[in-house]
Amino acid sequence: MSVYGPVVKIHPVVVASIVDSYERRNEGASRVIGTLLGTIDKHSVEVTNCFSVPHNESEDEVAVDMEFAKNMYELHRKVSPSEVIIGWYATGYDITEHSVLIHEYYSREAQNPIHLTVDTALQSGKMSVRAYLSAPMGVPGKTVGVMFTPLSVKYVYYDTECIGIELLQKTRTSPSRTNGLTSDLTQVAGSAAQTQEMLSTVLAYIEDVLAGKVTADNSVGRYLMDLVDKVPMIPAEDFETMLNSNINDLLMVTYLTNLTQTQIALNEKLSPFLPTRPSPYPSSFILFKLLMPKA
């Protein structure tokens, strides 16, 4: 039985799916549960996927559709064969007695399953995501119980996920909670604006330090030195030549692509001459060869 170190790594896609299934829960259900899939490392657990499982919960009993869980797991296995069941999740803040029962079921499916709670009802003022491991406790032979020990939760991202999340973050600030995908130049402008903001914050801090309002911090000073040093000192002419050659490259590429587009447009217009009439030697072909000399 492997014991995990106290860190559980979660991908944001998992929590987003959990929130979504919570929003779609049946009438009268106060919480949703589901299976967590992921990979187990020697020292940590990485949760990469999940799916919700229908269940019924009432005061004295709980029923989980195990057939369904098995089926879904098989289907998911077909797509990503490396993912295994590593635990289960439930929305809500507390751990109830029913959770213990469900946890027992999952212990049959996986070694030492993790239990994740996502507080969608925002009971503690924020949506807290917590993970637990179960450990038996009590007096052996007489009253035994199960104790859930908390683990620390860390979010991990793939690079592309980072960028996806960044985009999604923008929806927080818009009033209708919507966001379109912008064109490329606006994105560069956006990034530049962000950098500008950060620079002005730093500047404000420096002003404060100089005016004596805030005590200077040496480590911050060192970071600032690093920052200023990162701008390379290149003699002006060299930089000019570098810049110009780069710009020339890009302009040439733009010119060529425009040319190609014109070319195919021309080809399109000229080719409807069907060969039922004796056509002149197709001029589009000549044009093409002239303008795009290939070695």
Added chain:
Amino acid sequence: MLAQHSTVSLVRPCFLSGSQVVLKIIKHYQEEGQGSEVVQGVLLGLVVEDRLEITNCFPFPQHTEEDADFDEVQYQMEMMRSLRHVNIDHLHVGWYQSTFYGSFVSRALLDSQFSYQHAIEESVVLIYDPIKTAQGSLSLKAYRLTPKLMEICKEKDFSAEGLKKAAVGYENMFEEVPIVIKNSHLISVLLWELEEKSTVPSKHELLSLSSSSHLEKSLQMLMDRVDDMSQDIVKFNTFSRNTSKQQQQKHQYIQRRQQENTQRQSRGEPPLPEEDISKMFKPPQPPPRMDTLLIAGQINTYCQTVKEFTSQNLGKLFMAEALQGHNS
């Protein structure tokens, strides 16, 4: 490939409800699609008064030779049945595909999209470009076939006459559908949480200047396509030359026949029987025009991508210049 500017306002946006669709697609490619393989999956959602909302998705497993008996349809049916139990919309509204440097215009795509669009008019294909996304900006585009192209596919008439009749150029094959991401309040709460808790700094890949390898690769693919295109043109020209030669031959033959007949008549002999000309001169096969259209469309997409890329880089270079100018 993109609809003309004047018609962009008429194209209704499609909504991506909830961030899990975006995140799932990203994750699917990241885990299963290394290299230049294409990953695909199905989009689920609903159509609300001619507006398309995508609420969930699930991936398709990769095709491997070992499971030749793997039944795709069965997988889909089972998945959708199961999802229905947990109240996830089980209406097939489209599909997604990852692409390699922007090359996705192919016959297969056309066929699949046609079958989807035939069933549900509003369905789209989402193209996710992971390499461009890794450079800093999420590249997710939704496309739909134009009604004109749908007509042609329905008739299955891909010959030159058919295409000319419908006046389909490479520019109006697909129309791009703008995507709007909509998040519920709960997801917004989640995003705030992530912002607080996450220790990963936002990557400023977008502002990096060293992206010339990407440009090289794109240009490489563009050149390959242009080669394909010119080969196609050569084929077409050979065909048209052959046809015109054949016409001439037919003409000559008919003339000779007539001459002979008049000669024979003048000599009082019975004229030669009229032979079936078309059997003698079999007309050559006209080359399919659909491929040319597809290649032209693909070239157009490449050009668009490269242009966007260069405009971005130009902006970055000017920023670098400003930074240097400040220093010196």
